[in-house]
Amino acid sequence: MTRSSLIQISLALILALVAGVLVFRMMRTPARQVQVQEVPKVTLAVAAADIAKGTKLREEHLKIAEFLQQSAPKGAFASTEEVIGRVVATAVSAGEPLTPARLVNDTTQYGGVSTMVMPGKRAVAVKGNKVLGIAGFIRPGNHVDVLVTIDDNRRKDDTAVTKTVLENIRVLATGTELQQEGDDSTTSPVDIYTLEMTPDEVEILSLASARGQIHFSLRNPADKDSILTKGIDIPRTLTLLSPKPKPKARGAASPSTAVEVISGTERSTLRFKQ
The missing domain is CATH 3.90.1210.10 (Antifreeze-like/N-acetylneuraminic acid synthase C-terminal domain)
Known part of the structure; x- marks a missing residue:
């Protein structure tokens, strides 16, 4: 074995020994514990x-x-x-x-x-039925228009008139139900509807329900437009969807009867319209 080979082997042994010592010391050194601050x-x-x-x-x-x-x-x-x-x-x-x-x-x-009534408004209850409540599809949180059919004493004949008198009225409760249960496909036919109104609107509804017959029309939640109507009475209702009268043909002669009159030697013809 040559001298250079001995030197190389000696260096390898020394390096291996140093590496072993370092590994041993690292294994003996306790791992640093990461201190995590506890959040209150x-x-x-x-x-x-x-x-x-x-x-x-x-x-x-x-x-x-x-x-x-x-x-x-x-x-x-x-x-x-x-x-x-x-x-x-x-x-x-x-x-x-x-x-x-x-x-x-x-x-x-x-x-x-x-506690659900907005400041400045009032809650008023109205006695209803399945027709008034649209077969139970009116639920808490919906908005409705109120129509009344009432006699107009200012008219001599055909006094009945139907008119929209309130619009976009919020329904606070239906019966004892204060919030909608289930989806919009379920129904809740009840006898009492509680509406949220201003004091002026409460007076209108009170008079309408006492002197006439009221109905609700259900609004789309996104529909905020105000619609003004003239109302409808019996004569106008009966003329709806009626055919228009046929116009008379221009230049058409009216049917008539001709009578010939003879007086002595004179002769004349008289025509009489039927």
Whole structure:
């Protein structure tokens, strides 16, 4: 074995020994533990399911959920006991925290339709039937026009008149149903309809329902246009879809009867129209 070969083998052994020592030390050195800073969290009272406006909160409406402290809404309640018995001022979605802004003043312990009425308006109930309610397709949240068939005492004959007197009126409730259950294909025939109106509109509806017969016409939610009508009476109704009278032909001679008169030696012809 030559001298150069011995030198190369010696260097390889030394390098292997150094590498082994380094690996051994690395294995003996404890791994650095990554310290994760714990983010503070809070528990808040949230809606267990969708809650409609005007609902008086009960235990089954609520649950507790965990939130990051930095993302918790200001004023949110930490326990369900703080909000049980309060009334929801606006609709709350499932999982949404309850805050004072979502609730009616804490001195108010009532709920139902009264909290759903917009300021400046009133809720008025009208007795209905399947015809008035369009076979039950009128649901809470819909908008309707109100028509009345009433006698117009200013007329001598044919006093009955039908006229649209109110339009785009919001339906607050149908019977005891304050929010629509199911989809639009389901029906809910009831006997009472609660409408939201201004005080002036309440007076119009009260008179119309007391002195005449009212009907609802259901509006498309996107239809906001105001439609002014003249109303309809019996004579105008009876002339609808009637054929137009045939015009007389120009130059056509009217049928007549000719009479010849003889007086002495004179003769004349007289014609008489039939």
